Amino acid sequence: MEEQAIRNAKTFDELLDIKYGKVGTSLRDAYDAKANFFIISEMLKEARKEAHITQEQLADKIGTKKSYISRLENGKADIQLSTLFKIFETGLGKKIRLTIL
Numbered sequence: 001m002e003e004q005a006i007r008n009a010k011t012f013d014e015l016l017d018i019k020y021g022k023v024g025t026s027l028r029d030a031y032d033a034k035a036n037f038f039i040i041s042e043m044l045k046e047a048r049k050e051a052h053i054t055q056e057q058l059a060d061k062i063g064t065k066k067s068y069i070s071r072l073e074n075g076k077a078d079i080q081l082s083t084l085f086k087i088f089e090t091g092l093g094k095k096i097r098l099t100i101l
Helices: 002-008 012-020 026-050 055-062 066-073 081-091
Strands: none
Touching (some): 012 026, 026 081, 055 081
């Protein structure tokens, strides 16, 4: 049944609804949280590489350890919003804009 529904889905949102449930359900919320964290970790990794600095150099700039930067980039650690701002703005010279929907 699910396979047929997946084949008939016309949008990515429909696929997510089938696989993880509608927005607001616990399974979908967990999926969305993991997906958002993955996006942030990839943005961090890409911005660091664009700045031509190592994980260790970034860690030194913001007063943390290389292992923490590595865990963030690999999706193995949670991040506080204040730390995210510190990494991008102080460590990488980027601006962050936060949008709440």
